[in-house]
Amino acid sequence: xxxxxxxxxxxxxxxxxxxxxxxxxxxxxxxxxxxxxxxxxxxxxxxxxxxxxxxxxxxxxxxxxxxxxxxxxxxxxxxxxxxxxxxxxxxxxxxxxxxxxxxxxxxxxxxxxxxxxxxxxxxxxxxxxxxxxxxxxxxxxxxxxxxxxxxxxxxxxxxxxxxxxxxxxxxxxxxxxxxxxxxxxxxxxxxxxxxxxxxxxxxxxxxxxxxxxxxxxxxxxxxxxxxxxxxxxxxxxxxxxxxxxxxxxxxxxxxxxxxxxxxxxxxxxxxxxxxxxxxxxxxxxxxxxxxxxxxxxxxxxxxxxxxxxxxxxxxxxxxxxxxxxxxxxxxxxxxxxxxxxxxxxxxxxxxxxxxxxxxxxxxxxxxxxxxxxxxxxxxxxxxxxxxxxxxxxxxxxxxxxxxxxxxxxxxxxxxxxxxxxxxxxxxxxxxxxxxxxxxxxxxxxxxxxxxxxxxxxxxxxxxxxxxxxxxxxxxxxxxxxxxxxxxxxxxxxxxxxxxxxxxxxxxxxxxxxxxxxxxxxxxxxxxxxxxxxxxxxxxxxxxxxxxxxxxxxxxxxxxxxxxxxxxxxxxxxxxxxxxxxxxxxxxxxxx
Amino acid sequence: xxxxxxxxxxxxxxxxxxxxxxxxxxxxxxxxxxxxxxxxxxxxxxxxxxxxxxxxxxxxxxxxxxxxxxxxxxxxxxxxxxxxxxxxxxxxxxxxxxxxxxxxxxxxxxxxxxxxxxxxxxxxxxxxxxxxxxxxxxxxxxxxxxxxxxxxxxxxxxxxxxxxxxxxxxxxxxxxxxxxxxxxxxxxxxxxxxxxxxxxxxxxxxxxxxxxxxxxxxxxxxxxxxxxxxxxxxxxxxxxxxxxxxxxxxxxxxxxxxxxxxxxxxxxxxxxxxxxxxxxxxxxxxxxxxxxxxxxxxxxxxxxxxxxxxxxxxxxxxxxxxxxxxxxxxxxxxxxxxxxxxxxxxxxxxxxxxxxxxxxxxxxxxxxxxxxxxxxxxxxxx
Numbered sequence: 007x008x009x010x011x012x013x014x015x016x017x018x019x020x021x022x023x024x025x026x027x028x029x030x031x032x033x034x035x036x037x038x039x040x041x042x043x044x045x046x047x048x049x050x051x052x053x054x055x056x057x058x059x060x061x062x063x064x065x066x067x068x069x070x071x072x073x074x075x076x077x078x079x080x081x082x083x084x085x086x087x088x089x090x091x092x093x094x095x096x097x098x099x100x101x102x103x104x105x106x107x108x109x110x111x112x113x114x115x116x117x118x119x120x121x122x123x124x125x126x127x128x129x130x131x132x133x134x135x136x137x138x139x140x141x142x143x144x145x146x147x148x149x150x151x152x153x154x155x156x157x158x159x160x161x162x163x164x165x166x167x168x169x170x171x172x173x174x175x176x177x178x179x180x181x182x183x184x185x186x187x188x189x190x191x192x193x194x195x196x197x198x199x200x201x202x203x204x205x206x207x208x209x210x211x212x213x214x215x216x217x218x219x220x221x222x223x224x225x226x227x228x229x230x231x232x233x234x235x236x237x238x239x240x241x242x243x244x245x246x247x248x249x250x251x252x253x254x255x256x257x258x259x260x261x262x263x264x265x266x267x268x269x270x271x272x273x274x275x276x277x278x279x280x281x282x283x284x285x286x287x288x289x290x291x292x293x294x295x296x297x298x299x300x301x302x303x304x305x306x307x308x309x310x311x312x313x314x315x316x317x318x319x320x321x322x323x324x325x326x327x328x329x330x331x332x333x334x335x336x337x338x339x340x341x342x343x344x345x346x347x348x349x350x351x352x353x354x355x356x357x358x359x360x361x362x363x364x365x366x367x368x369x370x371x372x373x374x375x376x377x378x379x380x381x382x383x384x385x386x387x388x389x390x391x392x393x394x395x396x397x398x399x400x401x402x403x404x405x406x407x408x409x410x411x412x413x414x415x416x417x418x419x420x421x422x423x424x425x426x427x428x429x430x431x432x433x434x435x436x437x438x439x440x441x442x443x444x445x446x447x448x449x450x451x452x453x454x455x456x457x458x459x460x461x462x463x464x465x466x467x468x469x470x471x472x473x474x475x476x477x478x479x480x481x482x483x484x485x486x487x488x489x490x491x492x493x494x495x496x497x498x499x500x501x502x503x504x505x506x507x508x509x510x511x512x513x514x515x516x517x518x519x520x521x522x523x524x525x526x527x528x529x530x531x532x533x534x535x536x537x538x539x540x541x542x543x544x545x546x547x548x549x550x551x552x553x554x555x556x557x558x559x560x561x562x563x564x565x566x567x568x569x570x571x572x573x574x575x576x577x578x579x580x581x582x583x584x585x586x587x588x589x590x591x592x593x594x595x596x597x
Numbered sequence: 598x599x600x601x602x603x604x605x606x607x608x609x610x611x612x613x614x615x616x617x618x619x620x621x622x623x624x625x626x627x628x629x630x631x632x633x634x635x636x637x638x639x640x641x642x643x644x645x646x647x648x649x650x651x652x653x654x655x656x657x658x659x660x661x662x663x664x665x666x667x668x669x670x671x672x673x674x675x676x677x678x679x680x681x682x683x684x685x686x687x688x689x690x691x692x693x694x695x696x697x698x699x700x701x702x703x704x705x706x707x708x709x710x711x712x713x714x715x716x717x718x719x720x721x722x723x724x725x726x727x728x729x730x731x732x733x734x735x736x737x738x739x740x741x742x743x744x745x746x747x748x749x750x751x752x753x754x755x756x757x758x759x760x761x762x763x764x765x766x767x768x769x770x771x772x773x774x775x776x777x778x779x780x781x782x783x784x785x786x787x788x789x790x791x792x793x794x795x796x797x798x799x800x801x802x803x804x805x806x807x808x809x810x811x812x813x814x815x816x817x818x819x820x821x822x823x824x825x826x827x828x829x830x831x832x833x834x835x836x837x838x839x840x841x842x843x844x845x846x847x848x849x850x851x852x853x854x855x856x857x858x859x860x861x862x863x864x865x866x867x868x869x870x871x872x873x874x875x876x877x878x879x880x881x882x883x884x885x886x887x888x889x890x891x892x893x894x895x896x897x898x899x900x901x902x903x904x905x906x907x908x909x910x911x912x913x914x915x916x917x918x919x920x921x922x923x924x925x926x927x928x929x930x931x932x933x934x935x936x937x938x939x940x941x942x943x944x945x946x947x948x949x950x951x952x953x954x955x956x957x958x959x960x961x962x963x964x965x966x967x968x969x970x971x972x973x974x975x976x977x978x979x
Contacts, residue, residue, distance in 0.1 A: 015784070016911065019782055023779070034929050041933065049840050053844035
């Protein structure tokens, strides 16, 4: 038998359970009454309208702004007309009607049919993107089943080809978003990197549709307003970017970077040829993309950070500084250049076959004497050169969060050669490293950073996005007098007798110094030859040397550094002229 | 002194006809009615077909009846003796499903045995009732106020609770806790403990919210508070369910006429949301009748517990009653939008074998307890 006391507890306490049970059961009954009796009509209406159909409303995407606040990429409101094939009883007939009303071209129809063929029947097919009011009114008045009109935004790329690699573009995501046929996301560059900031929050319209799927109204309670995205402010100067791209395009292919020495702001960053992402939508999009893909000048490559080039003579700045810092030379020490130098069992040539005669450091930089730097390199050794190159920012990635394909390049030493070439480092390797050839590979951004660090004696780090903080750079720790010695040479480069005498500028007394470079074509042409058939004319182009120029201005208080690389331009002249044009724009725009 | 530990004499062993005469038709009948309703609604859920729900479920019901009758007419001491063993088996299944179970909706719940999927979290509820009943069976009123005597049953609940939370099957986990608290209260645990636990629970809520929940669970609770939060994701199901139920009105749209259910706007209509389908097709009348049959079952189970003269049988009946009530209360509240969607089936109604078989086993136990209500059981269970 049950303990009497325990039995009493059961009897006493079970009352609580019975009460609770009765209360909870009553709650359920009341809820059932509320839903099925009192609110019956409301639910019945919703049930008759049957289902929700959700339409995602895209928010206005944030703008990409230049440093002056000019919109570079922005959204513009448009009306799209699209069809959902499944909802129409006769799609062909529908398209005939639409062709008549909207004046669709044959090409457009072809695209529509191709898309319908590719997609599921319930997926939207775009008929007309930038629809004008007249056509819109005509189509909407007919209220054709299967035809939808949606207000949305289209992305406008104000800079077109000149900014495509940097600012990027938006496009359809790889995985389609349900109920949002025109959902876009950042695909490249800043549009991709800052997609979350710019995208905003989509809203929704919940439409009620009846059993046969016809829209019968809107559920206003479930409407959600889309929230626009935030703007992104870049360091790019609109004017300089334009000028740089136009100048580069004149030389067909190349890339350039303009830096603000004080802040590391990237004022211009272009890669030519570019592409116009605005042409990626529409009927001609496929042809356009195909053309770009086939272009041997590689418009899709962002050459500023993805293109690796031997720095050529621009590297002499580094060799000179390394030598001065190590105390291996004094600036006035002279070297005799007869146009060649025999070392070991090889003869090394100067670019000037007649020779430069007796040259000191400044003269060797101004005239870009190879013999001087061959011998200097050998004197101080590859390790000292490499140390200085790394200190000045070479073989380093700066913007790989924005440009994942950024390449670090190569600043070699004996370990590197053993590992990657499988051979011992020989003196000859050091000799040609002195003029920036051999295994050395850099990109355009690195060379600009290099010169910015030299002229400022600060660890300049480039940036592409403006924020409120003014960057503070650490001291680089080079002897100011050594920098002065090198700059003395660089100032002479643009003066009569210098290698870029034709590119001198003078904006209210502000002059430019710099260094020319020509780099022998190795990697790029090899790669391109391997990729396919090239005509004789192209091969010719491909064989020509790259021209480089890194410049800074004004010479007495350097504020800007511009590095330009013109691919296969033969000499450095086009690069120097491009740099000069950009520098002029930068200096003039200050006023 | 344990005066209640008298041995059961063989003279008290009953023959089958004796047992039959004590069979509680008042408990058997409502069970059968609900099972009948289940098959009927599942037939409609299949669009007026025996496949894919009604026929397989009927098969499971037949299997359930075998379990039921076997358990009901077996010797009650078998269940007394094997209470912990059954608990252990259910517990091992829980451990297995936690680590090798199939994942659904971010939760590990099914154990694929090849020929069928088992949901061990359904079994553990009955097993826990059995184990707790066995544990408290011979404690006197003094022992029942000693706090250390509650440590073992607390662990029996908390360990599977933790595993099930990790699965994460919040509905079952909370059911276990409620069963435990209910059992503790009815056997006579001190009231102040419940107050302390309640305070601790309120304090722990933010920690659970931010640290211990899956995104989908948080979503469900946010959706519950504000169904418009995500009308096409988590909110869709509950919105559609409410429309289905509400549009049933007083008399319903008629058998196999539920537009929401028949046109597939109602997800999970055969499992967790079967009550809404009943409500849509049979209206308030149908839903109310089912609720009253459930209440009937609860009252009969309570009466069984109250009249049972041995403590084990009493606690089994009471524990099962708690379990059964929690089952349908959570499910109905959930589909009517009174509680967040936690994934608890409607007892005897929802499609699925694990829940059905464990419930039939439970009904068998209670029948058995009632048939043997005058038996006295010794501590050794011999």
